[in-house]
Structure formats: structure tokens, C-alpha cells
Amino acid sequence: MWTNIGCGERVDLNEGLWLSRLLPASDGGVPPLDPLLLIDDIQMNRYGFPSHVHSGFEKLTLTLEGRVQHTDETGRDEILSAGDVHYLFAGTGFVHAELPVSQCRVIQMWFNIPFNTRDYSGFAKTYRRPLYLTHKTDWGSLLEIAGPSAPIQLVCAASVSIWEMKPRAMAEPSCQGMGLAYLLHGEVSTPQGVARSGQCLTVGSAHSRSGKIHAGDEGCVFLWVTGQPLKEPVSMLGGHVIKIT
Structure with missing residues (x-):
């Protein structure tokens, strides 16, 4: 099942603001992990992303640590803490800003839209941590x-979940279409090798697949993203995703 084990590319944007970019920007073709366009692991200290506009995609921003202020063109002004998720549908265009209230870490995921x-x-909505269901399993727990x-x-x-595995436990994630597992803590072993915190495992198959992973001695936590391909070529220009015809 697993086709690749990779590391993100570090991008320094400003003093106290950097990210690990796990996928290259799509430039005129069908994204390699369609419909996932981009996934960034972002660290913000004093600087964030002041008011800017997006269009042509939808975006999830998961706060892992610290607190983040989200504002937008509708007057919304909210503080998100660890476990909260900000959803943005950019559509024809939507202006918003993301600024750190304290040192924070967020995972940002961009998805293509039909x-x-x-x-x-465009519009935005906040989802607080208590809304999410946690499913207990033999190997650990899964947060949808x-x-x-x-x-x-x-x-x-597309689907997004967080898997927390017990030490030396075995699980078998499955997907129809693409899949990406991003290690947030610990390590996992697969027939293709070992992936550690900050690395990702990817699946690019258009068929239903499943693959076994074994957690290390400390257990592990990973983000699991899956989705059916749209097969629509796009180009990413700054904060905009443009359909290529």
C-alpha cells in the first residue's frame, strides 16, 4: 500500500514563522495526491499571516499547540486553541487573517474543489474540540x-482523522484513492521502512488499498488524510487555485 516515505521541505517566512511543506505546489496538472493540494506544518511565534485573500479551494487549519486568532471579512474574530479546527471555503474569494496569540503550531490542509x-x-466556520468523536480500538484511538x-x-x-496508537500496536489504515499519513509523534514501521515524527507516508492508488503499520516502543500519533480524486488539473498561484482547461 505505502508508496513513499518522505520529509517536508522547511520554508522560513519571517523571524519566528516557518513551516514544513509536505507537498510541492501543483503547477498546471492533476495534483499527485488529488484532491489534496497542500499540507503545511506551521510554527508561529511573533508573526503570522495578516489579511489576505484566497479563492478556488477549501482549507482546514488544525491547531495542535498554543492559540491562534482567526479574523475575516465578515467581522468574525475568534481565538482557537489546541484541538480546534478552522474551516474555510474560498470559492470566488474570501479575505481572512491568521495571527498567533501565543507561540503555536498548526497543520494547514488545502483541498481542490469540483x-x-x-x-x-466563500465563508468560514470554527469547529471546537468537544465536537469531535473519539473511537476506542484495540490498537488505540481514532479522532474523526x-x-x-x-x-x-x-x-x-475527503476525510481527515488523527490516529493515536499504543506502544508496539498494529493498525491497518485503508483508503479508496489517495492517502497520506503524517507522523506527529513517535514512529511507525512498514514493509517499505520506518517513518518518524515529521515524516509522511503516502498512497497514490486509485483502488481500495490497506496496509499494516506497527507503532514503535513509545506508540505514535499521526494525521490520516484520504480522498477520492477529482481528476481536474489546477495551478496554484499564491493563495489562489485556478482550474486549467
Whole structure:
């Protein structure tokens, strides 16, 4: 199942603001992990992202540590803490800002949206940590963030969850389409090798697949993202995703 084990590319944006970019920007073709366009692990201290505009995609921002202020063109002004998720549907265009209240870490995921939804107006919504369901299993627990039975329903029908595995436990994630596992803590072993914190395992198959992973001696926590491909070529220009015809 697992096709690749990779590390993100560190990008320094400003003093106290840097990120690990796990996927290269799509430039005129179908994204390699369609419909996932981008996933960034962002560390913010004094600097964040002042008011800016997005269009042509939808975005999830998961706060892992610290507190983040989200404001937007509608007058919304909210503080998100660890476990909270900010959802943004950019559509025809939406202006917002993300600024650290304290030193913080967030995971940002961009997803392509179907061509027939690009003319919809943009909007944003906050989902607080208590909304999410945690499922207990033999190997640990699974927290559903986005998906068919989760609080957040993405337009592109992708799913996002956090898996926490016990030490030396075995699990078997499955997907139809693409899949990406990003290690937040600990390490896992697969037939293709070992992935450690800060690395990701990817699946690019268009068929239903499953693969075994074994947690290390300290257990592990990883973000699991899956989705059915839209097969629509796009180009990413700054904060905009443009459909290529």
C-alpha cells in the first residue's frame, strides 16, 4: 500500500514563522495526491499571516499547540486553541487573517474543489474540540475531524482523522484513492521502512488499498488524510487555485 516515505521541505517566512511543506505546489496538472493540494506544518511565534485573500479551494487549519486568532471579512474574530479546527471555503474569494496569540503550531490542509462549486461564495466556520468523536480500538484511538460521519463535511469528500496508537500496536489504515499519513509523534514501521515524527507516508492508488503499520516502543500519533480524486488539473498561484482547461 505505502508508496513513499518522505520529509517536508522547511520554508522560513519571517523571524519566528516557518513551516514544513509536505507537498510541492501543483503547477498546471492533476495534483499527485488529488484532491489534496497542500499540507503545511506551521510554527508561529511573533508573526503570522495578516489579511489576505484566497479563492478556488477549501482549507482546514488544525491547531495542535498554543492559540491562534482567526479574523475575516465578515467581522468574525475568534481565538482557537489546541484541538480546534478552522474551516474555510474560498470559492470566488474570501479575505481572512491568521495571527498567533501565543507561540503555536498548526497543520494547514488545502483541498481542490469540483469545478461546479468554484462560483460559490466563500465563508468560514470554527469547529471546537468537544465536537469531535473519539473511537476506542484495540490498537488505540481514532479522532474523526472531517468525513462522512464527522462534524466537518468537505465539498471534495475527503476525510481527515488523527490516529493515536499504543506502544508496539498494529493498525491497518485503508483508503479508496489517495492517502497520506503524517507522523506527529513517535514512529511507525512498514514493509517499505520506518517513518518518524515529521515524516509522511503516502498512497497514490486509485483502488481500495490497506496496509499494516506497527507503532514503535513509545506508540505514535499521526494525521490520516484520504480522498477520492477529482481528476481536474489546477495551478496554484499564491493563495489562489485556478482550474486549467
